[in-house]
Each structure stands twice: as structure tokens, then as C-alpha cells.
Amino acid sequence: MSVAFQMPARALVAGALLLLTASPAALAADPAPAAAGAAPTALVEDVSDGVDGVQPMDYLTAGRTLALKSGQTLTLSYLESCVNETITGGSVTVGARESAVQGGTIDRHTLPCDGGKLLLASNEAGKAGVTVFRSAPIALPGMKAPPPKPDFTLFKTHPVLILSAPGPVTIDRLDVQGIALTTVNVPGTTLDTAKQGTGLEPGGLYKVSAGQKSFVVKIDDKAVAGGGPALGRLIRF
Numbered sequence: 001m002s003v004a005f006q007m008p009a010r011a012l013v014a015g016a017l018l019l020l021t022a023s024p025a026a027l028a029a030d031p032a033p034a035a036a037g038a039a040p041t042a043l044v045e046d047v048s049d050g051v052d053g054v055q056p057m058d059y060l061t062a063g064r065t066l067a068l069k070s071g072q073t074l075t076l077s078y079l080e081s082c083v084n085e086t087i088t089g090g091s092v093t094v095g096a097r098e099s100a101v102q103g104g105t106i107d108r109h110t111l112p113c114d115g116g117k118l119l120l121a122s123n124e125a126g127k128a129g130v131t132v133f134r135s136a137p138i139a140l141p142g143m144k145a146p147p148p149k150p151d152f153t154l155f156k157t158h159p160v161l162i163l164s165a166p167g168p169v170t171i172d173r174l175d176v177q178g179i180a181l182t183t184v185n186v187p188g189t190t191l192d193t194a195k196q197g198t199g200l201e202p203g204g205l206y207k208v209s210a211g212q213k214s215f216v217v218k219i220d221d222k223a224v225a226g227g228g229p230a231l232g233r234l235i236r237f
Contacts, residue, residue, distance in 0.1 A: 038062070039119070041079060041096050045229050048072040057162055057190055057230070064094040068104060077231035082113040084229055112220070113232040117152040121215065121236070147174050147205055150218035155232040157202060157223045158194035161186055162236035163210055169237075174216070175205040186210075194227035210237040 040059030047054055051072055054060070060076070068074055074087045081097035090104020098108065161169050163186050173179040184191065184198055193199070200206060202223045208215050215235060 041119075042076045042094050042099075043079060043231060043234070045075040045077050045084070045231070047074050060094045062094055062096045066092045066094075068092060075229075077111065077113075077229055079113075079119040079231075080115055082111050082115055082231065084109055084111045084231060111229055111231050112155040114152040114155075118231075118234070121152050148207075148216045150205065151215045153218045153220050154200075154235075155220045155223055156194075156228070157199040157219060157225050158192070158227065159200070159208075159217075159233050159235045160230040161191045161193065161210075162234065163189050164237065165189065167210060169208060169210045171200070172207040172209070173201075173204060174207055192227060192230075194225070199225050208235055213237045 038061040041062045042060045044054055044056055044058040044060065046056055048068070048071075051066065051068060051074065054066060054074075066074060068087065068089050068091075070089050072089060074092060075085065076087070076094070076099060077084045078095075078097055083098050085099055086107045087099060087101055088105045091102045092104070093100040099106065161184065163169070166187055166189065167185075169184045169186055169191075171182040171184065182198070184193065184196075200219050200223075202219055203221045204219045206217045206219070208217050217235065
């Protein structure tokens with residue numbers, strides 16, 4: 001005996017709607033590509049020659065995939081989680097806080113960085129006409145105005161400066177009076193000040209400006225000099 005089950009029309013319509021509204025990730029094994037304008041999650045610190053479509057200081061969004069041949073390496077820093085990864089070979093899928101790697105090896109550790117604030121700053125960087133500098137709070141009559149709150153904190157005294165075009169960057173000390181404004185000329189679009197000896201003071205508060213864009217930057221009290229990963233010392237306009 002055969003028994004036929006008839007699904008009510010209402011259930012058929014509901015099932016069709018669920019199928020139409022299902023996310024691409026639920027319908028496919030591979031992650032869906034990031035939507036246009038998606039916020040970046042990772043910074044490319046370094047990459048081997050021959051890896052297509054990516055270069056140092058690029059921002060990557062979650063869902064981006066990269067293929068590394070045997071022996072090729074990719075170093076990423078995650079803006080929110082402060083995770084730093086060096087990946088050798090394999091297929092790499094960028095995540096929100098760390099990468100997924102198949103067929104390769106990964107060396108992962110955490111660096112000091114300002115996490116969420118650095119992520120917010122990266123979203124504002126590069127937007128034409130945006131002035132990021134927050135005005136200093138207004139003081140009551142007879143009182144000294146408190147210093148502005150920092151947009152983010154750097155954990156080394158030598159920042160990495162990223163500009164959209166060559167030009168000057170001015171550095172103004174906000175927490176100490178009588179210190180002259182410093183101007184740093186960036187001949188390209190990237191300058192690692194660790195290679196030029198332009199160091200800031202641990203514990204200092206600075207307004208760093210390029211063109212119409214500025215950040216208020218706090219240098220961590222325990223910040224040390226030197227180079228290394230850009231994460232934790234990056235200022236990108």
C-alpha cells in the first residue's frame with residue numbers, strides 16, 4: 001500500500017520564502033564574499049612576492065580568501081582582537097577576529113593594541129573631507145579646559161604613518177606647553193618613523209594631522225621604541 005502525504009499550501013509558501021531569504025553562507029560551503037563597503041577586520045603586515053591581489057598595509061574584510069603556494073607567507077594583524085598571525089602556505093579565509101587556514105601552518109599570538117578604537121579609526125581613515133580630531137571639552141569660566149580624549153592609544157613610540165598621497169604630517173603635543181610643532185614629510189604613502197628616529201614620548205598626548213584629517217593619539221605609559229608589526233603603532237589617514 002502506498003501512502004501519499006499532501007503538504008498544505010501555506011506550508012509550501014513558507015518554505016519557499018525561507019529558501020529565498022536564506023543567507024549565501026547557509027546555501028554554500030564556501031564563505032560568501034564580503035558586501036561592498038564592509039568594515040575591514042585585518043591589516044596585511046607583510047606578504048610574499050607573487051601572492052595575487054594583496055600587498056603590505058592593505059585592509060582586508062571578513063570572508064576574503066587568499067591562496068598561498070608552498071613556502072609563501074602572509075602576516076596579518078586583526079584590528080579588533082589584536083591577534084597577529086604568520087601563515088605559511090595553504091588557503092586562508094579572513095575572519096572577524098582570526099583567520100581560518102586549510103593546508104598550511106599558522107603562528108598566532110596577541111599584540112598590545114587598542115582593539116575596537118583602532119577598528120573605528122580604520123573605518124574613518126581615507127574618507128574625503130572627514131576631520132576625526134575631537135574638539136577639547138569646554139571648561140567653565142576660571143577653569144582650565146581638560147585635554148581631549150584620545151581616539152586611540154599607540155603602544156610604541158615610533159608610529160607607522162599611512163597617507164593616501166605624499167605630504168606632510170604635523171605632530172602637536174597637547175599635554176605639555178611650549179613644545180614646538182613637529183612636521184614629518186612622508187615622501188610616499190607609508191612611513192615607518194622607527195627608521196627615521198622620530199619618536200614620541202611615553203604617556204604623551206598628541207594631535208597628529210595630515211591635510212584636513214587629524215587624530216588625537218595617546219602614547220601608552222609603557223611604550224617602547226622600535227619597529228615591528230604596524231598593529232599597535234599605526235596611524236592611517
